[in-house]
Amino acid sequence: MANPTPSVQLLLTGNEIMSGDTVDSNSALIARRLGELGIPVLRKVTVGDDRALLVRELAAMAQEAELVIVNGGLGPTVDDLTAEVLAAVAGVPLAEHPGAITHLEQWCARRNLQLNAANRKQAMLPAGCQLVDNPVGSAVGFELAVGACRIICTPGVPGELKKMLDLIVADLAQRWGTGSEHSVLRLQTFGLGESSAQQIIADACPDWPADVELGFRAGAPQMEIKLSVTSRAALPARERCRAQLEALFGDHIIGEGDIQLAEAVLDLLRAQGRTLTTAESCTGGLIASMLTRIAGSSDAFHAGFVTYDNAIKAAVLGVSEDTLREHGAVSEAVVRQMAAGALARADADYAIAVSGIAGPGGGSPDKPVGTVWLAWGDADNIEALQLCWPVERTLFQTMLAAAGLDMIRRRLLGLNSQPRYFAQRRVG
Amino acid sequence: MANPTPSVQLLLTGNEIMSGDTVDSNSALIARRLGELGIPVLRKVTVGDDRALLVRELAAMAQEAELVIVNGGLGPTVDDLTAEVLAAVAGVPLAEHPGAITHLEQWCARRNLQLNAANRKQAMLPAGCQLVDNPVGSAVGFELAVGACRIICTPGVPGELKKMLDLIVADLAQRWGTGSEHSVLRLQTFGLGESSAQQIIADACPDWPADVELGFRAGAPQMEIKLSVTSRAALPARERCRAQLEALFGDHIIGEGDIQLAEAVLDLLRAQGRTLTTAESCTGGLIASMLTRIAGSSDAFHAGFVTYDNAIKAAVLGVSEDTLREHGAVSEAVVRQMAAGALARADADYAIAVSGIAGPGGGSPDKPVGTVWLAWGDADNIEALQLCWPVERTLFQTMLAAAGLDMIRRRLLGLNSQPRYFAQRRVG
Incomplete structure (x- = not known):
């Protein structure tokens, strides 16, 4: 049987979070990881690197909560106050922790560095605390009970927090979680x-x-x-x-899980031994970039074309100049020729082509900002579709790049359907 | 003379922020805007949509702070509690606010909607409060003094908050700011x-x-x-x-201000009447995407090539197959030919070319992950440089895309220098 879930609060510290120079994503990460165990976070408080404020908040939390996670303030500089704040709240002295010194020595040795005074400060921890390993950084985490409250102090560097949370969550799952x-x-x-x-x-x-x-x-x-x-x-x-x-x-x-559209498309292509190419006008390379962000994308993505200009659509992709003149760049005929041209030039199995008006300029009564033609398919069967998606430029690019990837995903799965999103945005 | 700056606290509400499903960027925006006036935020507290918790926090803040900004909980659904929480803390009833009704009627009329009961709830505000206009959304903001504390309630939708902050900041600047x-x-x-x-x-x-x-x-x-x-x-x-x-x-x-590298490059190109093209291997279209994200980029950017594969480097950019065989894709000779090929194919004035090993796979003892060649210039003078920048794949792509843009920026400015970043990352 799982125990009743504990009452959890978060204390976040850092002048850069307080000033808004940094958007705090750490507390969302902590809440999500605890949420996966079925443990909700009740309250979170953020203050700057101010000793008196931190002591006040932490002391109040220790009275109320069963678990407090403190994030930030573990670094080597004078404005990193977490250890001394916890010591003050717990009423214990700071003492050099032998395990922390060992961690620092190993961390320095791997980098050919000498352990200096600033680093040594990171081993001055509240007496009686337990270490929480930091597999990637110099600052160890540590925990201490204050009355009935367990307080765990974690680093502010997101990559270090993430690794440490794996350890903390595994431990919490045993104590409090659903165990699943x-x-x-x-x-x-x-x-x-x-x-x-x-x-x-x-x-x-x-x-x-x-x-x-x-x-x-x-x-x-x-x-x-x-x-x-x-x-x-x-x-x-x-x-x-x-x-x-x-x-x-x-x-x-x-x-x-966390799978992205580009990843799903690459997985399907790889499984089918096929390749994809892109011919992008208004998305300007974003589809290619979404694909190549994924490690191993070179298996299935060899080439992409950003043909922002009409002359380039003709010169690079072989779009007919007559077609461009007659129908304009944002047209079914052009986007089909872009797809066909990309297939041929890249010698690829599938292509996505996009041509549209991302705005804010470039619209006309006939083709307002947000108008876009999408084509996708293989040499035997290129399909095309017109949408009107009048949103801010970068959102337009993001949604249309995804729309193109999704149509190829559906094609590779043999689905004959379209996203519901399109229903109100389809033209013609 | 400016008044002394007020003591400011933020109260943020929303289950989606508490669970970590949404990363709260609103509080950072508020803090930055106030920071521009020289007004620091002392403390921020986040709780879910829970009436008792919200009342407790707001009452405590009203005792301590001179200004409290509440964010979230202004919507039409039952879990939007901000108005009733403020009414409870101020000890006043909720009452339908005529100005808020007018705002809602106009908002509905612009959308051909009927004012419904859910919308009407958004006009039930603490008696005696003043409205803060919401130029974009249905939920008006409102403010009320509780003792010596001024409490301003703002919407959680980022775009609505942003517009409302313009009004709030202008008002604060008059009362408390440096006036500049x-x-x-x-x-x-x-x-x-x-x-x-x-x-x-x-x-x-x-x-x-x-x-x-x-x-x-x-x-x-x-x-x-x-x-x-x-x-x-x-x-x-x-x-x-x-x-x-x-x-x-x-x-x-x-x-x-907020200027981005791609924007600065486009401004310089436009001022000089020049165009740029890109030949990207390991950055996979990211440079093109950074450029085309900027409105009006089509003035100076007409074409980009993502040549992820060796055969494509040869077929599309005319890189010599002998050179590829002899030197490998990540080499000075290849990256120079990529730049030259892109210049010719796109008929552009300047080119950036990048070829490297983004990882995590693909490295060798000779060319470890992070190895990259960068070339940039015009038909008369292409320069090239080798770096080793062994970081996580997407960060590698981001930094190298920026590095390429920065070398063109320096070239367009007639600077003969390189970023300090390169000092420890230059190879050879």
Whole structure:
């Protein structure tokens, strides 16, 4: 049986967070990782690197919460105050921790550095604390109980926090969690809005089980659907919910976990031994960039063309100058020729081509900003589609790049459908 | 004379922020905008959409702070609690606000919608409050004094908050600010590390004036240097500091405000009536994407080539197959031919070419992950440079794309220097 979940608060420190120079993503990461264990965060407080403020907040939290995670302030400089603040709240002295010294010595040795006084400060920890290993950085984490509250201090560097959270979460899972890493199932989707997904599910599943929490995390371009359960007993119900979601909009589901559209497309291409090329006008290289961000993309993506200008569409991709004159660059005929030209020049199996008006300038009454033609397919069958998606320029580029990738994903899966997103944006 | 700055706290609400599903960037925006007025935020607290928790936090803040900004919870649904929480803390009833009804009616009319009960809830505000206009959304902001504390409630939708902050900041500037929008000067740089910049300034400017605060905001790829003053009297000192920074590393300064490297390059190209093309291997279209994200980029950027594969480097850019065989794709000879080929194919004035090993795979003892050749220039003079920048794949792509843009920026400015970043990363 799982224990009742503890009351958790977060204390975040750092002048750069307080001033807004840095957007704090660490607290969201901590909350998500704890959330996967079914442990909610009740409250979080952020203050700058100010000893009196930090002591006040931490002392108040220690009275109220069963678990406090402190983030930031573990570094070697004078404005890194976390260790001395925790010592003050716990009423213990600071002392050089032998395990921390060993960690620092090893860290320095791997870098051919001498352990200096600034580094040594990072080993001055509240007496009686336990270390939490930092597999990547010099600052160890540490924890100490203050009354009935367990306080864990973690580094502010996101990469270091992430690694340390793996250790902390594993430990919490044993003490408090459901004991199952699978308590949250995350499905990545493209082409569904949050409110319409919610409505569809509400209409189709009036008997949605109470022990499977449904959540959404809308992003651009993807939306995540979360199914959370807080006990193992609810896992079968969660699987039934997943099956219902797949029946409702399985073609919109890219995959599980953190998978990105470009990754799913590359996986399908690799599995089928095929290659993809791109001919981009208004997305300006973004599709190529989304693909090549993924390690190993060179297996299936060899070439991309950014043909921003009409003369280049003709010279590089062989789009006919007559067609350009007659139909304009944002037209079905041109985008089809772009796709065909890219297939030929790159000797690729599949192509995506996009030509549109990203704005803010360049629109006309006939073809307003947001007008775009998309073509995709192979040498035997190129399909094309016109949309109107009048949003801010970079969002337009992001959504259209994803739309192109999604049409190839559907093609590779043999699906004959289009994202629901398109319904209100299709022209003609 | 400016008044002493008020003590400010932020209260943020929303289950999606608490769970970490959404990273809160609103509080950073508020802090930055207030910071530009010289008004620091002392403390921020985040809780979920929980009436009792919100009342407790807001009541405590009202006792301590002179200004509290509440963000979130203004929407039409039952979990939007901000109005009733403020009413409870102020000890006043909720009442339908005629001005808010008018705002909602106009908002609905522009969208051909009927005002419904859910919308009407957004007009139920604490009695006696003043409205803060929302130029873009249905939820009005509102403010009310509780004792000596002024409480302003703002919407959680970032675009709505941003517009409303313009109004709030203008009002605060009159009441409390330095009265000068120019109290913070932000300089964008590329190629300088935070700690080395700090050291160079400390060494060269031992007499740095106390009333000009120096700040850094390290990002990838750019770093911002901030010069903040809290009174008009310090403006001449700030200008002297700026001149000192320009003397120390003026070639690293891209421009003021939020300017991005790609924007600076496009501005220079446009001013000189020149065009740029790109031949990208390991950056995979990112340089093209950075350029085309900028509105109006089509003036100076007509074509880009993503030549991820050797056969494509030969077929599309005319890189010699002998050269590829002899030197490998990551070599000076190849990257120079890529630049020359792109110039010819795109009929452009300048080119950037990049070929390297982004990793995590593909490295060898001879050419480890992070090895990269960069070429840039015009038909008369192509320069090339080898670097080794062994960082995580997407960071590698980001930094190398920026490095290429920066070398063209320097070339267009007639500078003969390289970013300091390169010093430890140059090979050969």
